[in-house]
Amino acid sequence: MSASILVVDDQPSAAAFLELLLGQEGYQVSKAANGVEALAALEESAFDLVLSDLDMPVMDGLELLHRIRERWGTLPVIAVTATSDVAKIVEVVRLGALDYVVKPADGPVVLNTVRRALLAKPSGHVPESCPELVGKSRAMVEVRHLVALAAGSNVPVLVTGETGTGKELVARAIHRYSGLSEGPFVSHNCAVMPRDLFESSFFGHRRGSFTGADRDHTGLLVRADGGVLFLDEVQSLAEPFQAKLLRVLDDGEVVPVGSETSQRVSVRFVAATNRDPAKMIERKEFREDLYYRLRGFAIKLPPLSERREDIPMLALHFLGEREAGFRPEALEALEGAAWPGNVRQLRNTVLSAAAAAGEREINVRHLSLEGGPAPPLGGDRALRGTLRDVERRAIVQALEDADGNKSAAARALDIDRSTLRRKMREYDIADDA
Secondary structure, eight states, X not given: XXXXXXXXXXXXXXXXXXHHHHHHTTOEEEEESSHHHHHHXXXXXXXXXXXXXXXXXXXXXHHHHHHHHHHHTTOOEEEEESOOOHHHHHHHHHTTOSEEEESSOOHHHHXXXXXXXXXXXXXXXXXXXXXXXXXXXXXXXXXXXXXXXXXXXXXXXXXXXXXXXXXXXXXXXXXXXXXXXXXXXXXXXXXXXXXXXXHHHHHOBOTTSSTTOOSOBOOHHHHTTTSEEEEETGGGSOHHHHHHXXXXXXXXXXXXXXXXXXXXXXXXXXXXXXXXXXXXXXXXXXXXXXXXXXXTEEEEOOOGGGOGGGHHHHHHHHHTTOSOOBOHXXXXXXXXXXXXXXXXXXHHHHHHHHHHHTTSOBOGGGOOOTTOBOOOOOGGGGGGOSHHHHHHHHHHHHHHHTTTOHHHHHHHXXXXXXHHHHHHHHTTOOOOO
């Protein structure tokens, strides 16, 4: 049985266009001229999807969306808006719209959006203990909130942030907690793809379509059909390929190289970049229309230097089920380091330290902190602001625990006695033993 769709629009011509377009695809279509009529129709009949204009008299689309969420919970709603203003679109998503279409509505765009909406299952809950997004800082609480909103919609997402902040983890969380979680998650780094392989990589190719094509190849877009396609470093795509990607975003049709027939796909796009999109657009390095199409929803990840309170939790998370943890001074050293490589660098440092420590607790000596100490932060954080401070306290504590016995203190610190003596002189630690 075909899906039943309620079209809500106060403009008869626009409503008639959508009725004809959707009817030709086999959908059962009913119409309402405003929010009040739409609510009455929803009370009388069950619908699989609502396609509603936002600017209407009597009751506008935003109020209708609010009433639908109160009364019919997860019934999918696609908003039809005359503006491409990002702030308004984000507000619509916050209120619970699954997706949006900008007027004047283009037929292929509408059909692609409707297909994706009917495929998705209601979701959008991201738990506090989300394994992809570890942290208790205010910044990470906000990121989890934005991921939950993004997961509850079908709108394309643009994730920005420095290298190593976890952009792919955000994409995986959106997939995991979205209505497309049972579909595939396909990840691709656009920076490592040769220009001459773009069309074959994205659209696929047929055997014999070019020299070396000895078999059919399924492209990224078909592999991601019914799920999420994550495009990392999307700014690396050359301008002609950006235009081709924009067309797929709009109409959802793929033509493999060497084929004369198109294939429809339903793909949720999550793109990422470590550069400033506004500057790229200004320098003509990135198409403005593609940027606004990709950033239906935007999530900016903070660098690790702005969420230092999360470092101990992250470090323990990376250790997994390893029984031996960290010495307190080691955790303080991690929290005080600069981390130019962000979470990725922290993870690599923790895993290397765990390998060096074996079954013992990880101490400062096991850490390789190439980034050096962080700049002083002021307040009580400054008391532990540098690695020198942390190392000096560790030595003093080891000497106290060993009652001044330098051999025992050196063993506890996992260094030799001569190194301990040199460090004591360097840090002006009294030699009472």
